[in-house]
Structures are given as structure tokens and as C-alpha cells.
Amino acid sequence: MTKKQIYYSRTYRKLRANRRQSLILFLVVVIPSLAAMILFMPEITQLFCRVAARVLGRAGVITVRRSMYNKLFRDIYYLASVAGLPSARMCLCNVGVCLAVMVLCMALPTRNRPVSIYLIFNAGIHLISSLWFLFAGWDFPYEAPDFSQLYLIQEVGIWVVFLVMTTAVTSILGTLGLGYKLLTVAAVMAYSWVFGLVRYIVFLYLLRRYTMLYMTVMYFTFGPMFDFLYLVMIYGWFVNRMVKLYESAKGKEEWEWS
């Protein structure tokens, strides 16, 4: 960024305030969407399970289970897949790979780069998991259906938090760009549903195909943090559009200096 890109007049500029309009937009989007989620959550998760079961069913028997989530969302459906315990050899191989990744990342000159630190952290998580299964696999406290159930519960959390958060951070950006705001919320929600479903299928497949050894890393490494990645990606696109909008002839009228 050079000086030419930031003009003196932008120092104290702000958008024409219409907090009521922002609040109305927030409520109009969030309340009906949330109500729909609360009303139809059992059906939504059931649909999730049907699609996932159809894809996964080709490789084995999959059953759908129902359990009470809480009083607000009532029941959720989840797939009761199966997953075995890893062999000692498989655990040892994974221990070896994790150690190799950690040592390599720490030994290379690039050890201070975010990607190296990220790999070290996550290899560490998988190392603990592999050692657990090597020495106390029989004592692992979960079965595949437990993971499947928790995954869907976590998805419900993501959908609610993302709906509220995306609507909040987009609705405050002035009075223009209503289409972009609605599109951003819709894109984040659509992506979270599609991505959530694809990831669910992949996770259950991997658990069944490659045992429960990978459950920990799925939970910690490829969990909600990845969801934030696409949320911010879509938000970045939204900001890009909004900057251009507020720099246009129409948008410049929205700025005030106080």
C-alpha cells in the first residue's frame, strides 16, 4: 500500500448512519431463517442423512438413527456407520509419519512459517491419537456413530453461528448493496450446507475404510476452523464489491465527515 492509495480526506470519513435499517435487515434475515432451522431441523438432518446414506450405501450397510438433541431443535438424525480399530502396524506407521513430518518441519529453514507450525501442531494431534490406539485402542471412548452424531450437532452450531455472524457483519456496511448482502449470507449458508454434507460423507467413508484412527484429526484439524475459511473468503469477495460500490459516483454520496 503506498501513500497514493490513501487520501487525506478518508481519514475521518464514515458511512451515513442508518442503524435502524441495518437492524431491520439483520432481523428480517435472521429471524425467519432461524425459525425455519428450529422448525425443520429434524427434517434437514434427515435429508442430510438420506443423501449421505445414498452415497455411502454403495459400499456397505448404513442405518439412520434419531436422537434427542435439545428442547429447541428437538431431534436430529445421524448415520450409524461402522469403523474398526487400527492394527498395531498401522498405528506404528502413522506414528512414524507424524514424527517424520514434525522433525522435517522443525529442521527445515522454513520452520517458522505458518504452514510449518500448522503441520507441527496437527501432526502432534495425530501422533497422540496414534499412540493412544497403539497402547490403549480398546479404551478409546467413542464408536463411529458417536462421531457421526457429534458432527451433525456441530454442524447445527455452525449454521446458527454463521447465519447470525454473516448477517451481522454484512448488514452494518451502510445502506447500499442490499443484493450483495443477501447474496453473501445465502452463499455462506449454501456453502456451509454443501461443504458440511460433502465433509460428512468423506469423514464417514474414511472412518469405515481406514478405521477410527483418524477420528481425532478429523475432529480437531478439519473441523470448524475450515468452515471459517470459506466464510471469510466469501466475506472478502463481499468487501471487494462494497469498496467498489462506495467508490462509485452513487456510493460517494453515502460518505460523511463528522
Next chain:
Amino acid sequence: MVIKLLKGYMFFIIGLMLLYTLRHFYFTVQRLLGRQKLYYGDIITSRMKTISVLIPMHNEELVLRNALDALLECDYDRALMEIIPINDHSTDRTGEMLEEYHSKYDFIRPLHRHTGRRGKPSGLNDAMKIAKGEIIVVFDADYRPARNLLKQISLGFEDPHVGAVMGRVIPYNANKNMLTRLISLERSGGYQVDQQARYNLGAVPQYGGTVGGFRKDYLLETGGFRENILAEDTELTYRLFTNGWKVLYANSAECYEESPETWNIRGRQIRRWSRGHNQVLFHYFFPTLFSPYMTLIQKLDGIFLLFVYAVPMFTMVGWLVSMALFFLGEMNIMSGWWVILFLGVYDSFGNFAPFFEVGTSLVLDGTPKEATLLPLLMFNFFFYMWHISLGFFDAVADVVTGRTTVWDKTARAKRSKEAVK
């Protein structure tokens, strides 16, 4: 009992993340839509204050010309200013180059330090003893002040209640590589939104140790900078606020810095900031809480600000606790709502702004291109968590052992003056 404690910790960390997120969201709304508190730029005075510009330098031969040449172009009355570059135990050509400037310009008076303790606080303390100005303005050696910056900073001190003034930092090497681009995003959110919102709200805008100034007499009367504290700027901010002084933020007072260009240098810089900031946390938590001069909002914001470099350590512990709960068969804690924990991924790490704060700053600055880089901030999560946590433990060790701290200088990238112009 252990499980209850672990679960309790998870509730604590999620609550903490939520509080920091709400704080940043409030700042964002306030900056974007609220009434802006202007800096004192409209003041007209017949007699500007005398100023001493102090520039700590340790082996700065690569960048010192840029800083000094930019200062020479400033429109401040030269009869009212002096420049004291502090040659702090340099082993390169810094001293020699400073003498060249001194031979050309009387008001550039280098201070050569070859004995005593090395480091920014020590250097500033020595320089203040020989400084003639009423106001001390500090720049790092890689900074390039805009032409009117000195005037702007000086004007704030016409208010007798003002103890320090802080300007806005903008990286000039933002396009160098991915790291500098990301730092530029963080700087943008941190200054254009965060600092300005805190100034608007009458909270705690932070004096940042460079691109700012303070009253020399007050510092000397209160014993100068504490040489063992690595974040002398944050320490000064809290010293001023807890004693009834004001700190101003001048968003229009722009200065251009060279951001670190390698991850190694950035990691060391972050670790030093974290160590220094947490030293201030240990010293000023109770004074901030019980200061009779600070308003409720200042105390609240002051406490939040004190903890910003402790939160990543709390998060790292939270990460370990959640793993322990996982293997104890308690992974259904909060029925999946622990996703809120990850709100903190983009929040509350040091002085770094969350994605919506950065996005808003880009709208305010009118820079669309950088918005597409926002998701890459995620990869800083582990990087910052690691280095900031190390800094936290350094600070704890400082307190426990009472050891002497050593200033770890940020290394500069080599580039010619022409190339960056």
C-alpha cells in the same frame, strides 16, 4: 472433579472469545457509522512547541537515510526542532553515516552509545537527558514520516492534559510478499478502525512507541522508561492513563514503516511484543482497576487491552484441554457449540484485528484489492498462537526470576532508497 475443571476452563475460554468478538464488533460499528472524534488538527498557534525527534538505531545503515531524509523534508520550523539519532552499540556504518548528517545539519545531533545497556528504553532515557525539546517525538529507523507529521503530533500538546499522541502506521512495503500484505491488512484494521474507535469512545487509544510523541518533563519526573520492560510504549500508555493524562490518536498523522519481510523476523518481533505487553499486564492490572482517574469505559477497555497478548496462550491451553476432554470421552461438551471458540481464530490475537474489522477498514480506505487476501489471515492463527504464547512465558519468567531483558532488534530488509520511492 478434573473433568469439571477442564469443562469449566472451556466455558471460560469460549466466554472470553465471545467478549473479545463483541468488543471488536462494537468498535467496527462505532468507527463505520458513529460520530468521529477529530484530532486537534484545526488548532492554530503562534508558537509551536520545541520538539526533539529521537530515533533509536542499532545497525541501521540500510534504512537510516530514508528516515533522516524524510524528516528533513518535514515542514516543521527547524529552529524549534532537533533530531537525535541514537546510535545504540552499532557495529556497522551507522555511527559514521550519522556523523555525515551532523556535519551537514546542525540540528541533527547523534548520540553515540557504546557503553551501558543496549535497547530502546535505555537509549531513549539517555537521549532525553540531552534533549532540548519540550516534546519528544519517537520514530523507529525504518519509518518515513509524512511532510506534515511533526506539526500534527506537536499540535496535540497544546492541550495541557495530553500526555502522548499517536499517529497512524502504514507499511510502505506491503506489496513485497504475502507476509507484508497480511501485515498491511492487520495494520489497516488496527489503526483505521480499532485505534480510531477507541479514540472516538474515550477509551484507551494506545501510544505505539513510534510515530508519536510525549511530554519529556513528565517522563523524566516519573523516572524515565523502565529499562526491563520491552514494551515501553504500552507501559507509557498505562502510566499516563492511570495518572490522569490523556493519550490522543491522530488518524491523519500518517507515517510509513518497513514491515518485516520474513516469517522468522516477524515471529521474533511478535514474541518480543508479547513479552513486553505481558510485562505491562503484570505491572498495571491492579493500577488500571483501581485508578481514580480512569473512567469506567477506560478501565474496561484498558483491561481488555492488557490481556490481548495473554489470550493466545489461554487459547493454546484451551486447545490442549479440548484434546484431553476428547480422550476422556467428553467431546460432546456444549453439544458442538464450541464452534464459538473459533470466533477467536480471527480475534483478539495481540493487536491484530478480526476479519470484519479489517474488511471495514478496507471499505473506509477504499482499497478493494486487498479484500481477497482476508481468508489468508487464518493461517496466522497457529503462528501467532505459538509465538505470542512463547512471549507470555518469557514475561512470566521475567517476573519470577527478575532477570535482565535483552532487546531483540527487528532486522531490516535491504533495498535502495530509489526502489521504494
